[in-house]
Amino acid sequence: MPHRTIHLFRKGLRLHDNPALLAALQSSEVVYPVYILDRAFMTSVMHIGALRWHFLLQSLEDLRNSLCQLGSCLLVIQGEYVEVVRDHVQKWNITQVTLDAEMEPFYKEMEANIRGLGEELGFEVLSLMGHSLYNTQRILELNGGTPPLTYKRFLHILSLLGDPEVPVRNLTAEDFQRCSPPELGLAEHYGIPLPTDLKIPPESISPWRGGESEGLQRLEQHLANQAKHHSLPPVSLQGQLLWREFFYTVASATPNFTKMAGNPICLQIRWYEDAERLHKWKTAQTGFPWIDAIMTQLRQEGWIHHLARHAAACFLTRGDLWISWEEGMKVFEELLLDADYSINAGNWMWLSASAFFHQYTRIFCPVRFGRRTDPEGQYIRKYLPILKNFPSKYIYEPWTASEEEQKQAGCIIGRDYPFPMVDHKEASSHNLQLMKQVREEQYRTAQLTRDDADDPMEMKLKRDHSEENLTKTKAARMTEQT
Known part of the structure; x- marks a missing residue:
């Protein structure tokens, strides 16, 4: 039987190269795209300031617009994370929750809590890696169970792994049309809050705008500029991505x-x-x-x-x-x-x-x-x-x-x-x-x-x-x- 699915957006506020969302669309009769805005978590665990709040809200707006163009919507639900999941799994008769697999300890704990809730309420949980180039656990295994602590050693391990997996295909309107959209009125009920709703100073806005659309445009411009300078690792974009992967790997096991x-x-x-x-x-x-x-x-x-x-x-x-x-x-x-x-x-x-x-x-x-x-x-x-x-x-x-x-x-x-x-x-x-x-x-x-x-x-x-x-x-x- 097809699932009734909540897809939880966490760090990956994007539609392109989103394996967990693609899997949700392929296995479900209805998909609820949800972002849980847990204000206590964002301030006490993530410690985000005013600029980051504005950037986050801009990113959610862009994600909402992209989903609307494909015939869906974004539901932003405020509250404590696990309780929000509990309430809406029961309210919407959910049989599956999908999300990105993350390596930060607080996100691991969050996923473990959701899995525990799934065992209690009887829904499945599917998490797929989408935020790093490689599966960090595989790197650790090839290094004897410990993280490589030098960049040189890290690159050696990557040479054994080979190239990272290619991105999953882009989502289309047809993907969303195979599923029923959330009920009418939900998008309006679970809208994106305004900065004033969150008591964020309106003047605290960075010239860097948030969102997948802006990010992809900056990436294209950077790649065009890089093609003119022929930079090589470690200073090239590719090299910087590998440094990112290095720190992700060490952090995941430290x-x-x-x-x-x-x-x-x-x-x-x-x-x-x-x-x-x-x-x-x-x-x-x-x-x-x-x-x-x-x-x-x-x-x-x-x-x-x-x-x-x-x-x-x-x-x-x-x-x-x-x-x-x-x-x-x-x-x-x-x-x-x-x-x-x-x-x-x-x-x-x-x-x-x-x-x-x-x-x-x-x-x-x-x-x-x-x-x-x-x-x-x-x-x-x-x-x-x-x-x-x-x-x-x-x-x-x-x-x-x-x-x-x-x-x-x-x-x-x-x-x-x-x-x-x-x-x-x-x-x-x-x-x-x-x-x-x-x-x-x-x-x-x-x-x-x-x-x-x-x-x-x-x-x-x-x-x-x-x-x-x-x-x-x-x-x-x-x-x-x-």
């Missing part, structure tokens, strides 16, 4: 991946706890224009270039402030439109040299790195207009301009824009010594207390220690600045 404590691949570091310094970094008041412009763009637009993410993360952690990567990760999680459990935490561990990355002597200078990228400081002038009248030679270090030059620029440092909150040279040199001590201490501890060759942190420390011994000249460059 307990407490978004935390330092209890995380077996993460160095245990006694970071400083300094709420005032953290606030200055978060609110673009560090006194370093390059860093403050980055944090301003992040707050205004919800997006920054990956090199800007590197600079901001290094400054907060091992570069200047010695504040935990967890604190920076939380800020990015709130503000980034593309915030992602695996990629966000993975990159913060990487850039703080807490995991994956062993070349900790490389520190991004908050002056020279930006100047080399943008000598005229146009980026700073755009996002920090208070500094726009400074000559280019001062735009990255406005505190070095004379008082008269500051007056001519219309910005007095210390009054209109803050002095640098740290001496970068002193802070980075001190932090470099701290990082060296941390790694040496934890390596010695691992040698004394562990006899488990399979322990991921011990293997990492041994590998890094060997590489450091083989490259003493590099490690000796204590003041190296990128």
Whole structure:
């Protein structure tokens, strides 16, 4: 007998390459396309800020319009996730629930709860992988049951797997016509809430619009541009997708991946706890224009270039402030439109040299790195207009301009824009010594207390220690600045 199916949209707010939705349409007499807006979950677990709320609502609007064009609709139901499923399975006589398989622990728990509900109420649950290129479990199996902790090892495992599966075919109106649409009036009853309904500030809107249609257009433009530059992995789009897959794989098998404590691949570091310094970094008041412009763009637009993410993360952690990567990760999680459990935490561990990355002597200078990228400081002038009248030679270090030059620029440092909150040279040199001590201490501890060759942190420390011994000249460059 054909199913009566609820298809749950979660992360995959799209119609193209959606294997779970295609399976629902092929096996059902009626399909209810549902998005459950669990506000408590979104704020307490996902920690999304105002920009991300707007982006989500835009994405739902686009999905609704695409479904309407194919003769269906989107039902947005507000409430606690499992209770919403329980109520509507009974209300609509549902025999099947379909959804994307996800790897984040909270989504795994959510799916497990739905499966438990299915056993209780007698409906089937079908989840299919659609959010990653490969089945991460297969990668783990080929690596002996543990995640590959280096990109090189990861690529080797992929070479054994071969190419990823091709996308499933695009959905058509005929696919939806084979099923009955939801009853008339449901779409109006379960409409998409307005930002005001959710008490979201209306001015908090990014220039980046959400939705599958916008995403596909940007992808086509990016591919057209890439074809002109002939970029290769790891900097090409393909290379970046593999980095994404790498972090997804490691996160899927690492307990407490978004935390330092209890995380077996993460160095245990006694970071400083300094709420005032953290606030200055978060609110673009560090006194370093390059860093403050980055944090301003992040707050205004919800997006920054990956090199800007590197600079901001290094400054907060091992570069200047010695504040935990967890604190920076939380800020990015709130503000980034593309915030992602695996990629966000993975990159913060990487850039703080807490995991994956062993070349900790490389520190991004908050002056020279930006100047080399943008000598005229146009980026700073755009996002920090208070500094726009400074000559280019001062735009990255406005505190070095004379008082008269500051007056001519219309910005007095210390009054209109803050002095640098740290001496970068002193802070980075001190932090470099701290990082060296941390790694040496934890390596010695691992040698004394562990006899488990399979322990991921011990293997990492041994590998890094060997590489450091083989490259003493590099490690000796204590003041190296990128």
